[in-house]
Amino acid sequence: MEYITEGLLSVLTVTSITVLLCGLIIGFITGAMPGFDAVNAAAIVLPFTVHLDAQNALVAMAGIYAGTAYAGAIPAILLNVPGTAGAAATALDGYPMARKGEAARAISIARGASMIGGVMACLLVLPLLGPISQFALEFTSPEMFLVGLIAMTIIGSLIGDSIPKGMLALFLGMLLATMAASGETGRPRFNFGLLELYESFPFVPVTLGVFALAQMFIYVAEDLKTFRLGTSDQEAGAEQNQKSLLQSWREASAGMTEPFKRLAVTTRSSLVGLGIGILPGTGPTIANFVAYGIAKRRAKRPEEYGQGTPDGIIAPEAADNSCVVGTLVPTFTLGIPGSATAAVMMGAAMMQGWAPGPAIMRDHAVEVYTVLWGLLIAALAIGPTTVVLAAPLAKIATTRREVLTPCVILLSLVGAFAVRNSLFDIGLAILFGFIGVLMRRTGFPVVPMVLGLILAPIIESNFIRSMRLSHYSPTIFFDSTLALILWAVLLLVIAASLWGAVKRARLQKEVDQSLLGRRGEGASVLSDAR
């Protein structure tokens, strides 16, 4: 309780509030740009956080995370193009509502749901974080190794379309992380004689490469006709909606109370988002669709979903924002990032000298609570700030790519250089930009690779410690009751992943068979099914 109060007092300083608001505004801008996610913004800002202290660096990241989660709904509603993956389900009802001339109301509903989702999740997590981390601190090395294995299995199997592809990306990330000096002996390992790799595999250039540069390379390769996002019809509609957002503040804030009136949907979706966020590697992409699906199943009139019902906006938005908070629970209690953005936050903390693992809450409890209070304040600030910024944010949704791309590229390159003043890091960022493009274009998810970079040191150190304690006998991993329970959980996770894969394969087979029956018209069906 003492740490919670100290955290609140820490965030209520001029510096922290300023940094939080800056992060929030960067998050709004990023979220409003279709195709640009929280992780892209966090990666670009990451090198610049070196010049802040750990607490403010994380508060800035928290602001970005919260801001992006809300603003992704704006292009989803105005253009039917989700600003972030977490707002994909919002478009299902948000866009039909905008087409009915209720864009301002739809955006306000999203705003209200985002606020409630974020606040509710923070209020639930704040008192729970201490006991969870106390429990995590009881874990010994073999048990922490098993927790790492469970996280690996969840990440590898849930991210992307194919388990082997997700696992390959994860293992590659982990192998890259071992290209640093051994934690046990301090001797350099497999660095090809490159001194730049001695300390650790540079996290910043990798994240900038695979998230920011790769995204830009892909962005510009698309057809120039689609540069102005959406069809001309959508754009005309968006312009009309932007005008309506400019008309009055009253209109811009209309609908904010609707999530309060539909508290059952809001609460249920927030809890779903929080629960999904706590699972490592899942994140808002899954949470918003699951919450939407549950809300539709439990609705009295499910046929209204997809036609522009407020519940169809409330459910994904509340889940998206509460999921953001949920992803930080495993990050701060176990040192295992709950999402790609949480991994970048973890990277920022590691650059400030934090050691990943359950000791985070023991050594930096005040800073962690400061971040959570920061998220709560950010959620509360979404309302007033976005009422004022509604119209400019709507304009950002149609930013031209010839303006956006060079700016993002320059920021990424300078960011890669700024951390260590090293040209090697610029080269590494470009190389990982190419690797990121190749991975995305061939169906390999990039997120597991980045999570692997964070996970490997935790898993390796606990593995080596356990093996040394047992004189290299693997029986140590079965010695305690807790270890056996963790093995059972691991087996359950593997079984669930395989079951999911079998179901997907069956679906694929059905689609393939139907394709054989209808040759020539099936490519789009196949890609939809995938």
Place this chain on the structure above:
Amino acid sequence: MTQRLLIAGLRLLFPVGAIVFSIAFYFNIRHMGRSETIFPDLLIAGLLLIAALVLAQEFRALWAVRQISEAEAVGRLDVDGLRSSGWWRSLFVALSCLLYLLSINRLGLLPAAFLAYVTCAVPLFPDRSAWQSWLRCLVGAAVAALLLDTVFRVWLGLPLPAPLPS
């Protein structure tokens, strides 16, 4: 047939690259102690196994399209948009990154950023024959370079790369 082979090659590039990388890794750490190599060894074994699985999947996908027409096969193999018509623009943008890398030490941050911005923006103009596009690009590049320079020097206080001797 050429397009089908090209896409197949690109799809195999990442798993094959991962295998080559892990084998190189394996031979590089042979001279080390057990505590330093045991974890990477396990990772390499896991990675090779998974890469073999991925390759098997890929070959299965390629085998499945051997008897269908070129257009349909390419459509089925290229699910993630590997055959983008605007790849040359990506190349230009990547070139601007390399230009920045090569010129920052010789020209300094400001001109390097200006050059990189222009190289990156030119292929993205909706209309390259309009002088307004060029003007907008040059002004944008100047503003971006100045802003970056300011951030670099004033806020971060980092030393700039050494200029060439006159």
